[in-house]
Amino acid sequence: MSAPEAPTVTRPSSLRQVGLVARREVSTRITDRTFLVTTVVTLVLIIGLLVFQVLLNSDDDPTRVGVVGSSSTIEPFLTEQATAFGQEVQVSSAADEAELRTQVEDGDVDAGLVLGDRPQLLFDESADDSVVSIVRGAVAAESVQEQLVAAGVRLDSPPAVQVVELQPRQAGSDQLIGVASAGAFLTYFLLILFGQFAAQGVVEEKSSRVVELLLSTMRPWQLLAGKILGLGVLGLLQIVLLAVIGLGGALAAGVLDLPGQAVGTVAQSLMWFILAYALYASLFAAAASLVSRQEDLGSVLTPMTMLLVVGFIIAVQAIGNPGGTLATVTSFVPGVSPLVMPIRAAAGEASVWEVLVAVALMLVAVVLVVRLGGRIYAGALLRTGGKIKYREALTAER
């Protein structure tokens, strides 16, 4: 009745409500066992991969070949052939075939060569193709030389061939591709993880009906934004932590030797992670708002998860062929681009404008998904029981 005498109510701004929701997300997750365990497991996994990489790299033990027969004459041929294959051989001689067999079976040598008119190459379990090629080449070369000498031909040293790369690959691009691939893998993994977190959080609020209390103090978009922001901060923190440990470890272990460019690649991967997270978290949260029980989550999340999986498979393909048509085209497709473009860029296959176009397309997609997803979320949040259809949620009147 008395209109203007309303008291001044403290007016919490939208930002304040969003901040409160985000803070709650962070503080409840950070004390949550599941969250801590997954973080630790990922860390261990990354460190494990790194150690594995270091071990693989140091694995340049020479191939050991035991020889029965005139081992001294065949040795230079074996060495030469091995060098052509980028390998090293270590030749030892055995007294007879029986001794050689024992050596092969015991693993003292990787392969046993029995020389004679019908030379034999022995392996313990399965033949190693590269060793087979080296040995065949060496035996053939020795035989040719013997025949030429026997025919009285004098051998001049052949002319050396000079190597010219017409389109030389950027030095160390393999390493950068490796870094970008690790980034894509982590991005994929964390997107699935944090997408799930966002989805479960939405359903938890719906199934516990706390959402009704929440929405009497804020708008749906504020709740959604706070949730995505809070989880995003945690996700970013996690990926930055992993990146620092991974990059630092790799540089320290000497797996990488291009600090500057590697950091650039990591920075770009982080940017793509943020974009991808904004897209997928909104998608996951909007989809999750359609159901009221955790058990029903799987069915609504499958399409988004499939998109991620497809993106990941293409990314794996792009590691081997970063300049291919598939990688080129998909590196512009929003949703897939965050996994593929960093690899193309690391391989030096994407120019700056291409990256910018992909980022712009992705930003457009993020804006669209956030708006549409927000509407679905707002429409579906207060309806419980069963699964709501997208169309119903979009046209829902409260």
Place this chain on the structure above:
Amino acid sequence: MLEIDGLYKAYGDNRVLEGVGFTVAPGQMFGFCGSNGAGKTTTMRIAMGLARADAGEVRWRGRPVDEDVRRRIGYMPEERGLYPKMRVREQLAYFARLHGMEAASAGRAAEHWVEVLGLGERRDERVEKLSLGNQQRVQLGAALVSEPEVLILDEPFSGLDPVGVDSLAEALLQQARRGVPVIFSSHQLELVERLCDAVGILARGRIVASGTVTDLRAREAGRQLRVVAPDAPAGWAAAVPGVRVVSEQRGDTVLELAPGTDDQQVLSAALATGRVTHFSWREPTLVELFREAVAAPTGPSAGGPDATGSTAVAA
């Protein structure tokens, strides 16, 4: 003054509210009654912005209730809801903050209500670990922790044992004494009668009766007289002029007297049949008023002061 003004709401063809309106003064306890599905919850949800009215408005202090005002309202939804994994005090502090309190005062308020609600020893337990009764207390705490200017509670008493009912009633009365208008819905009409200054009965999408319980009684057309005469033959009372028999069951009769009819004449007639073991005017209870109001035939004319007691009271 909290004003609910002409609310209309339809879900498809289902017209839930057809012009619901009532006012609650500061410090007033308003009992909101109605059969299941009458639209009590919808009315409250509209007030809380959880549903949109097709027409009508809710005002507090003359100003339409918007988001800012809503943060000054304490609300208990029909479907109870709390974060199951959040701890009691932490949860209350969070809701206080969402209602606009600063961190320090939210913490103090949460601590205060934890004590008041008798949850002191459980303050750091997760809500899911509490008994249902204690969860209900936390739920009430969530509605009260921000020192709201208005309380809107949907079935706050359901599921409570008598002791819980008493302590909740005490808490609500305290809020009303602070000058807070309190609206609560309930099916426990005795409780509403005992607690409330004002009552609104919702039926068929409208308020069919509202006011104090005394008001409602006064509106009831004829007062009723109950006479128990065990030996009386059936239909004895109908013979007395100016008397209408409301119900008759083995000598236990409820009568309505036309204006000017002398009750002593009825007593004589009763005594003429033999022993009379009971003879008294009875005040209709809220339950009866409720039945009367709700059972009215279709058509909107049932409400208002001109409602007559012409419909049969369910036996």
